[in-house]
Amino acid sequence: MPQLIRSSVTPLYHQLAQTLRTQIRSGAIPAGQQLPPERELMEIYHVSRNTVRLAIDALEREGLVDRDQGRGTFAAEPKLQLGVMRLTSFTEDMLERGLTPSSRLVECRTELPPPAIAEKLQLLPNEPALLVVRLRYADAEPMALNSSYFSLAQCPTLASEDLEQGSIYDLLNRRYGITLAKAEQTVRARNATPQEAGLLNVKAGTSLLVVEGTVFSTDNHAVEHLRSLYRSDRYEFRVNPLRIA
Numbered sequence: 001m002p003q004l005i006r007s008s009v010t011p012l013y014h015q016l017a018q019t020l021r022t023q024i025r026s027g028a029i030p031a032g033q034q035l036p037p038e039r040e041l042m043e044i045y046h047v048s049r050n051t052v053r054l055a056i057d058a059l060e061r062e063g064l065v066d067r068d069q070g071r072g073t074f075a076a077e078p079k080l081q082l083g084v085m086r087l088t089s090f091t092e093d094m095l096e097r098g099l100t101p102s103s104r105l106v107e108c109r110t111e112l113p114p115p116a117i118a119e120k121l122q123l124l125p126n127e128p129a130l131l132v133v134r135l136r137y138a139d140a141e142p143m144a145l146n147s148s149y150f151s152l153a154q155c156p157t158l159a160s161e162d163l164e165q166g167s168i169y170d171l172l173n174r175r176y177g178i179t180l181a182k183a184e185q186t187v188r189a190r191n192a193t194p195q196e197a198g199l200l201n202v203k204a205g206t207s208l209l210v211v212e213g214t215v216f217s218t219d220n221h222a223v224e225h226l227r228s229l230y231r232s233d234r235y236e237f238r239v240n241p242l243r244i245a
């Protein structure tokens with residue numbers, strides 16, 4: 001059994017989720033087979049019950065396991081995704097690709113967003129939002145530049161959190177009880193400006209994938225307006241379209 005790395009900046013539950021994910025995806029734990037019970041996972045990986053629960057929660061959200069009250073947790077039958085991209089955090093996305101995520105905070109300030117963004121974020125007139133710009137790394141190499149406005153009505157103290165460590169989507173859930181449900185996004189290409197190129201460590205003019213949109217919570221509040229720039233030499237989108245009659 002691979003052991004978890006306690007000194008890593010990647011939280012233990014992410015590491016445990018990744019280990020179990022790999023076992024499920026590779027067929028080492030086939031669909032329908034029961035995962036070891038909580039207590040056994042705690043002993044095998046030397047982690048707390050909470051760590052095991054957070055890891056299983058993440059796998060459940062991804063549709064990789066099903067919990068059956070009283071019977072245990074089982075590897076799920078693979079589900080087809082209906083032509084949609086799953087809404088993942090950068091952290092989850094990288095871990096699923098077998099890469100180690102990290103971040104550098106470039107900017108964090110409260111300001112009035114441009115009117116079009118304020119409207120998408122469902123803000124009141126003159127209501128500010130929190131702009132967070134993070135350079136996102138995968139295996140210590142720049143992968144993406146995330147610029148997001150967060151609604152302060154939804155997460156009023158986000159600016160005082162350590163936004164350089166870990167996942168903002170996790171923070172939204174743990175601190176503010178926000179469960180993200182869906183996003184409305186577009187993906188297009190454009191060339192990097194000299195400043196973006198400098199941050200992303202590519203030549204100016206290199207083409208980038210630009211993802212832009214709004215993320216909503218389960219209670220239908222707009223939580224984040226995002227613009228993420230991905231290096232097209234390192235990143236590809238994964239979609240599973242279905243042809244339906």
Ligand code: GLP
Pocket residue numbers: 088089090091092146148166167168169170211224226227228
């Ligand atoms: C993706 C989204 C961003 C979002 C980020 C959160 O990259 N495109 O809009 O801010 O995930 O990632 P994390 O939870 O790892 O901070």
